[in-house]
Amino acid sequence: MAVPGAVTAAAAGLLLLLLLVPAAAARLCPLLWADFRAFATMVWSSARCRRRLNRRRPVTLLDVFQEHARRRPRRPLLRFQDEVHTYEDVDRRSNRAARALSRRLGLRPGQAVAVFLPNEPAYVWAWLALAKLGCPMACLNANVRGRALRHALAAAGATLVLASPELQDAVEEVLPALHRDGTRVFYLSARSPTPGVEALLPAIEAASDEPLPAHHRAGVTAKSKAVYIYTSGTTGATCVLRAKFSASQFWDDCRQYNVSVIQYVGELLRYLCNTPRRNNDREHGVRLALGNGLRAEVWKEFLQRFGPVSIWEFYGATEGNAGFINYTGKIGAVGRANMFLKTFAPFELIKYNVEKDEPVRDERGLCIRVGPGLRPLLTGLQPSFPRPPEGETGLLVIKITKNTPFDGYAGDSQKTEKKVLRDVLVKGDAFFNSGDLLMIDHERFVYFQDRVGDTFRWKGENVATTEVEATLATVNFIQEVNVYGVSVPGCEGRCGMAAIRLRPGATFEGERLYAFTRETLPSYAAPRFVRVQDALEVTGTFKQCKGNLVRDGFDPGATRDPLFFRDDTKKSYVPLSPDTFAAIQDMRLSL
Secondary structure, eight states, X not given: OOOOSOOOHHHHHHHHHHHHOHHHHHHHOTTHHHHHHHHHHHHHHHHHHHHHHTSSSOOOHHHHHHHHHHHOTTSEEEEETTEEEEHHHHHHHHHHHHHHHHHHHOOOTTOOEEEEXXXXXXXXXXXXXXXXXXXXXXEOOTTOOHXXXXXXXXXXXXXXXXEOGGGHHHHHHHHHHHHHHTOEEEESSSSOSSTTOEEOHHHHHHSOOSOOOGGGGTTOOTTSOOEEESSOOOOOSSEEEOSXXXXXXXXXXXXXXXXXXXXXXXXXXXXXXXXXXXXXXXXXXXXXEEEEOOOHHHHHHHHHHHOOOEEEEEEOOTTOSOOEEOOSOOTTOOEEOOTTHHHHSOEEEXXXXXXXXXXXXXXXSOBOBOOTTSOOSSOOOOOSSOOOXXXXXXXXXXXXXXXXXXXXXXXXXXXXXXXXXXXXXXXXXXXXXXXXXXXEOTTOEEEEEEETTTOEEETTEEXXXXXXXXXXXXXXXXXXXXXXXXXOTTOSSOEEEEEEEEOTTOOOOHHHHHHHHHHHSOTTTSOSEEEEOSSOOBOTTSOBOOHHHHHHTTOGGGOSSOEEEEETTTTEEEEOOHHHHHHHHTTOSOO
C-alpha cells in the first residue's frame, strides 16, 4: 500500500494539536492518540517501502534477507524440531540450490516454479533460490490434490514443480497429466521414490555456495511477480517451525525455543484453550499473538488462562487491497475505523441483500452507505454475553486507487472482475468487494460479522452464523460449534442447523439446550437441527468447513452422526428419527 500524496488542512491541524497538546487530546478522546500512532507507523512503513521500491534497482525481500545474512550470519533464522538454521546456512543453501536449478533445469528469469512441500526448511531456501534467479514461486497447498492441483499450476503458469517425497501419492496421481501438459516434476530429496521423477538434492549438494551473478536478477522491478499465494503464510526473523500443529506440545515448544510472538489462524487458539489445564499454563515468554478468526469468547478464555498476552487481531485477505488491525486490544474487534484511515485507504460499509446476494442500490443505481449506531440490517440476534452497542451491518468494499490497487487473480480474469464492484458511490468508481459483512460500533471499532455466503435467510429474517455460533459456544457441554443453513422442502430460505463437538466426558442435553436457545436467541435463529460429531472439519488454516455439512443436510441416512430435532411440543432437542425426517420431507411436519 502506498502513501497518499497530500494531507488535508484539517488533518494537518489535528496533527499539530496532537503534537502540541497530547495530554489534552488524550482527555478529549482517549483513543485518538493510539489512532494517530498506529496511522503514523503505517505511513512511515509504507513510505519506507515506496522509497526502497522506487530506487533504480528496487530493494526486495531477498535484499533484506541478504543484508541480515551479512550483518548477523550466525543468528538463527529457522528452528525446526532439533535443527537450527542460521542466516548464513540458509543463504549458502539457497545459493547451491539456485546454481543447481539454473544449470540442471535451465530456469530463465521470470519463469514460474511451483513448490509442493510440507512445513520444512526446504520451503524457505527453495524460495530464496528462486528469488536469486528472478523466478516467481507458486506456493502450492500441501493438502491440494488432483484437478485442484493441476488448476493451481495452470493459474500461475508454472511448468516446473519442486516436490517432497512425503507427497508422493499426490504427485503420482497427477503425474501422467502433468507430463501431457509439459510440466516437469522434481523431488527436493536425495532419492526419488517415483520412476521418471529426478531427485535434485545430490546436484544441489554438489553445487558451489558462492553468490550468484547479478545478471540473473537484472530485469527485476517493483512490478515483478515474487510469489503466487493460494493460502495464508508468514515470514519473520527467527522462526520456529513444526511439521504439523500440535496443541498439546505448543506451549512446550514456546518454552523450549523462547518464543515471544505467535501467529494464529481460525480456531487455533480455541484448540489451545481446549487442552487439559496445567500448573505452568502462564509460564512462557509469549508477549504477542497476531492473527485472525479469533472469537470473543475464546479471546477472553485465552487471556484468563494463559496470561496477559497482547492480542492483535486483524482483518484482511491475501488478494485484498486494504485491511484493519486491532492495535488497542479491544476484545472481539478486528480494528478501528479511525479518522486517519480513510485518507489512506477509502472504504465503505454498504447495505447488502442477503436473500438476493447483492448490494442494495437506490433509485440512482448507487449503493447505500451504512454507519455506526444505526438500525441493524441483520436484526434480532441478541446473544446473552456482553456485546458492544451495535451499528448497522454492511458489506465491506474498499476503493481501488493508486494507493490501494487490486491486482486480481493470476490466470482468471473473470474471477478478478467478479471481485470488482462498480458504481458504488458515484458512476464510474470501482471498489474491491471483500465478500464480508462487518459492523462498526459507536466507538468506531470494527467487528467481523459473517461471510456473505454464510449468512442465510429464514422466516423472512437474516441469520448470521457467527452470532449464533458465539452464543452456542457458551453452553458448557459444547466444545466446538459450526452453524449453517440447510434447505427444507416447501420452505423459503434455509433452516438453521448446528454441528457440535461435545466437551470430553460430556453428554448431549436436549432439554437444556432448548431452554438455553429459547432464552438467548430469537426463534428463527435457534437451530432446528443439531448434528453431534467427534471432530469438526476444518481447512488447512483452521477455518471451519460448511460445504459437506450443507450437502448432507439433516438426512439420517446421509451420516452415522447422531442428529437431533428441535421439538417445540416436547421443549427439547430430540433424536431425529427416519419417520420425523420423512414427515418433514413430505411437508406433513411444518417448521
